[in-house]
């Protein structure tokens with residue numbers, strides 16, 4: 001058994017606007033009953049989060065009555081420069097934003113291909129600290145900051161604002177679209193993973 005999560009990452013919010021956007025979206029989620037107003041111990045990645053609200057079922061495709069019984073069932077909001085990742089597993093491939101060459105990062109047995117991964121590891125590891133390390137493409141030779149590469153399966157998302165729903169059933173596409181609108185139409189990535 002593990003804990004499943006979905007994280008909606010706003011990949012365009014600036015550090016300056018992230019806090020305000022987080023508060024704006026949280027107001028909506030509380031007002032519409034998707035999450036509870038009070039902060040409680042109900043998330044895995046932070047001290048406190050917001051438990052599912054009375055109308056949480058309208059945000060998901062297939063409401064699970066058991067969710068209320070789980071300890072980790074809340075919404076966790078991250079306002080911080082973060083490399084969000086899908087937890088278990090490996091990114092399967094990455095694509096150059098200049099020439100669209102795709103580089104596999106795992107072999108046929110899903111083992112990481114170390115020499116390709118080594119090209120990205122430092123840049124991924126240091127992005128959260130404020131670096132924008134360029135990575136050179138072996139195909140076209142041009143460089144691009146690591147957060148502009150396209151990660152297969154949305155394994156990584158780089159941003160300053162993320163909303164993580166712990167153990168919620170799959171979010172409804174309409175809910176996700178509404179969410180993105182309230183983030184000012186910013187580009188969002190819905191990352192799904194397991195711990």
Ligand SMILES: [Zn+2]
Pocket residue numbers: 096097098099100101137138139140141142
């Ligand atoms: Zn390239």
